[in-house]
Amino acid sequence: xxxxxxxxxxxxxxxxxxxxxxxxxxxxxxxxxxxxxxxxxxxxxxxxxxxxxxxxxxxxxxxxxxxxxxxxxxxxxxxxxxxxxxxxxxxxxxxxxxxxxxxxxxxxxxxxxxxxxxxxxxxxxxxxxxxxxxxxxx
Amino acid sequence: xxxxxxxxxxxxxxxxxxxxxxxxxxxxxxxxxxxxxxxxxxxxxxxxxxxxxxxxxxxxxxxxxxxxxxxxxxxxxxxxxxxxxxxxxxxxxxxxxxxxxxxxxxxxxxxxxxxxxxxxxxxxxxxxxxxxxxxxxx
Amino acid sequence: xxxxxxxxxxxxxxxxxxxxxxxxxxxxxxxxxxxxxxxxxxxxxxxxxxxxxxxxxxxxxxxxxxxxxxxxxxxxxxxxxxxxxxxxxxxxxxxxxxxxxxxxxxxxxxxxxxxxxxxxxxxxxxxxxxxxxxxxxx
Amino acid sequence: xxxxxxxxxxxxxxxxxxxxxxxxxxxxxxxxxxxxxxxxxxxxxxxxxxxxxxxxxxxxxxxxxxxxxxxxxxxxxxxxxxxxxxxxxxxxxxxxxxxxxxxxxxxxxxxxxxxxxxxxxxxxxxxxxxxxxxxxxx
Numbered sequence: 436x437x438x439x440x441x442x443x444x445x446x447x448x449x450x451x452x453x454x455x456x457x458x459x460x461x462x463x464x465x466x467x468x469x470x471x472x473x474x475x476x477x478x479x480x481x482x483x484x485x486x487x488x489x490x491x492x493x494x495x496x497x498x499x500x501x502x503x504x505x506x507x508x509x510x511x512x513x514x515x516x517x518x519x520x521x522x523x524x525x526x527x528x529x530x531x532x533x534x535x536x537x538x539x540x541x542x543x544x545x546x547x548x549x550x551x552x553x554x555x556x557x558x559x560x561x562x563x564x565x566x567x568x569x570x571x572x573x
Numbered sequence: 574x575x576x577x578x579x580x581x582x583x584x585x586x587x588x589x590x591x592x593x594x595x596x597x598x599x600x601x602x603x604x605x606x607x608x609x610x611x612x613x614x615x616x617x618x619x620x621x622x623x624x625x626x627x628x629x630x631x632x633x634x635x636x637x638x639x640x641x642x643x644x645x646x647x648x649x650x651x652x653x654x655x656x657x658x659x660x661x662x663x664x665x666x667x668x669x670x671x672x673x674x675x676x677x678x679x680x681x682x683x684x685x686x687x688x689x690x691x692x693x694x695x696x697x698x699x700x701x702x703x704x705x706x707x708x709x710x711x
Numbered sequence: 712x713x714x715x716x717x718x719x720x721x722x723x724x725x726x727x728x729x730x731x732x733x734x735x736x737x738x739x740x741x742x743x744x745x746x747x748x749x750x751x752x753x754x755x756x757x758x759x760x761x762x763x764x765x766x767x768x769x770x771x772x773x774x775x776x777x778x779x780x781x782x783x784x785x786x787x788x789x790x791x792x793x794x795x796x797x798x799x800x801x802x803x804x805x806x807x808x809x810x811x812x813x814x815x816x817x818x819x820x821x822x823x824x825x826x827x828x829x830x831x832x833x834x835x836x837x838x839x840x841x842x843x844x845x846x847x848x849x
Numbered sequence: 850x851x852x853x854x855x856x857x858x859x860x861x862x863x864x865x866x867x868x869x870x871x872x873x874x875x876x877x878x879x880x881x882x883x884x885x886x887x888x889x890x891x892x893x894x895x896x897x898x899x900x901x902x903x904x905x906x907x908x909x910x911x912x913x914x915x916x917x918x919x920x921x922x923x924x925x926x927x928x929x930x931x932x933x934x935x936x937x938x939x940x941x942x943x944x945x946x947x948x949x950x951x952x953x954x955x956x957x958x959x960x961x962x963x964x965x966x967x968x969x970x971x972x973x974x975x976x977x978x979x980x981x982x983x984x985x986x987x
Contacts, residue, residue, distance in 0.1 A: 450749055450759055450868070451742050451876060455621075455922075457869045461633040462607070465600035466727050473726055473785075483593075483726055483784065494643065495599040500636045508759065508869075509749075588730070588887055588897055589738055589880050593784075595731045604865050611864055611923075621864055621922065646731075646897065647887075731897075737909040738883070741876030759869075770919065771875040776912045 440518035440569060442475040445534060447509050458505035465498065468529050468543055471516035475527070481568040489564045490552050493525065497546035504533075504540045511535060521561055522573045524548045578656035578707060580613040583672060585647050596643035603636065606667050606681055609654035613665070619706040627702045628690050631663060635684035642671075642678045649673060659699055660711045662686045716794035716845060718751040721810060723785050734781035741774065744805050744819055747792035751803070757844040765840045766828050769801060773822035780809075780816045787811060797837055798849045800824045854932035854983060856889040859948065861923050872919035879912065882943050882957055885930035889941070895982040903978045904966050907939060911960035918947075918954045925949060935975055936987045938962050 446467050454460040476482040486493050506512060511534035520526035524546050531541035549558040549565070566573055584605050592598040614620040624631050644650060649672035658664035662684050669679035687696040687703070704711055722743050730736040752758040762769050782788060787810035796802035800822050807817035825834040825841070842849055860881050868874040890896040900907050920926060925948035934940035938960050945955035963972040963979070980987055 449742065449746060451745055451874055453869045454864070455867045455869060455871045456630055456632075458632075460865055461636060462600065462603035462865060465603060466725065469600070469727055470725060477785075492594055494594075494596075494640065496640045498599060498636075498638045498640075502632065502634045502636075505632065509753075587880065587884060589736055589883055591731045592726070593729045593731060593733045598727055600727055604863065607865055608863060615923075647891075732906055732908075734908075737912060738876065738879035741879060745876070768870055770870075770872075770916065772916045774875060774912075774914045774916075778908065778910045778912075781908065 440475070440479075440521075440571070441515065442471060442478055443513050443515040444471050444474050446470060446512045446514050448506050448512070450508060453508055456505075458507060461500070461502060464500055464502075464531070464541060464543070467512070467514050467531065468498075468500075468516070468545060471514040471529060472527055472545065475516045475518065479568045479570075481565065485568075487552065489562070491558070491562055491564070492550045492552055493547040494550060495545050496524075496548050498543070500541060500543045502541055504538065506531070506540055512540070518569065519544075520546075521565055521569060521571055523560055525561060525565065578613070578617075578659075578709070579653065580609060580616055581651050581653045582609050582612050584608060584650045584652050586644050586650070588646060591646055594643075596645060599638070599640060602638055602640075602669070602679060602681070605650070605652050605669065606638075606654070606683060609652040609667060610665055610683065613654045613656065617706045617708075619703065623706075625690065627700070629687045629696070629700055629702070630690055631685040631687055633683050634662075634686050636681070638679060638681045640679055642676065644669070644678055650678070656707065657682075658684075659703060659707060659709055661698055663699060663703065716751070716755075716797075716847070717791065718747065718754055719789050719791040720747050720750050722746060722788045722790050724782050724788070726784060729784055732781075734783060737776070737778060740776055740778075740807070740817060740819070743788070743790050743807065744776075744792070744821060747790040747805060748803055748821065751792045751794065755844045755846075757841065761844075763828065765838070767825045767834070767838055767840070768828055769823040769825055771821050772800075772824050773820070776817060776819045778817055780814065782807070782809075782816055788816070794845065795820075796822075797841055797845060797847055799836055801837060801841065854889070854893075854935075854985070855929065856885060856892055857927050857929040858885050858888050860884060860926045860928050862920050862926070864922060867922055870919075872921060875914070875916060878914055878916075878945070878955060878957070881926070881928050881945065882912075882914075882930070882959060885928040885943060886941055886959065889930045889932065893982045893984075895979065899982075901966065903976070905963045905972070905976055905978070906966055907961040907963055909959050910938075910962050911958070914955060914957040916955055918952065920945070920954055926954070932983065933958075934960075935979055935983060935985055937974055939975060939979065 529543040590601040667681040805819040943957040
């Protein structure tokens, strides 16, 4: 059985994330996803510095966000991230919930591919270092 | 025949849009899309201030970005935006191309729905003001 | 004796705060200052929502940042904020230190003035609500 | 006589630069300054890529902004930047004016120092490459 490749972090929107409607501007959610993604990868010792040390960049090639309800200043949010693909590409699914009511506010995913840091060539299979760190089989 | 509901703007990534790989951080593209979307809506006199004056907010409810090639500092980019749905929701499709080579770097779409500014209720049909401004029939 | 009008928060730079030199882009420190300022004002029940409820906006009219050493990805930082003027204007001084070594990385200040939310007139004396919340005499 | 080491660019605040008061959030002005600074340095063929090619980083060590009047969505602004020191450090002074009325909205300065890209040592005298590019004598 595969391990549970997931994490949940808490985030509270800052004043500088608000727009004139007094809600979080839709583009700032990309930062919240990144905070959860980095926390998740850090847990498996494969966050950005470790990625680079392993000889790969992992650019985002696909990003999707579905906004169900807005988020407000200082609202306690739970951002969950879960790795759901790791063979040919790294796909992470996200959900953002209100920490108090549990209501779901946002769903999202990101897809990353490995790029060799020297040749700059995209890898059609994820490099084994990812599987080792995550403790998974491709 | 429907009018051509489209625009193309030029954008050149700023230094503050770059990440440690010396390319534009993926989240900053959301700003480029917004610049094109606002220019397009301005052309039809239905940009943010006009939206609010008409009694509606138009939050983004769906955002998708596909990154084909990275963008660099000061690279001349063309961001095209085209309105492709306006009956129940406002869907805009985007493409970002290198202005020199014409190479496509990014594809994206956003979907917005109208929300009544007073009742805060989501509208399942776009308000007629949108169709009037765009010169379209639902 | 005046109370200690200060707070210290912890911040760790996110990947999206880094620039091509792999350090925090200088403009992002404004966000760290704001996080500390809001936490400090929240402690005295006079954060942004309370400011607006009291009938005043408090725009920043002066901002200064002195950068002594750079900050890196995920580096544990302590951001301290202290209210040092409250009679005619609200001045807050800041220091950012490395949490591990205690080394000072950045010094800063912000100055805010009260603006009446209805008349939009700038107040040359801070409104008494500020003093009451802070528990100070002008 | 020294040449006029100055430039003026036009900027119009984007929707994503606005805060809940419907004005530009104070931290976003740092981006407007950077756009003017980069345009100015580009004029003298010493923008970021050229700085790095010359073997130096030029981090900002001091930033000051004085906000006189707020800026609104799509307001046409003129951002002027002028190099006023280049011997020991690079100091640039900025002014932001409303393009229509000519009213001054913001004053600012930035100070940069040269850091050797290899040794990471701060230079107490600006490297001669700066003077050559600017056509000035120290």
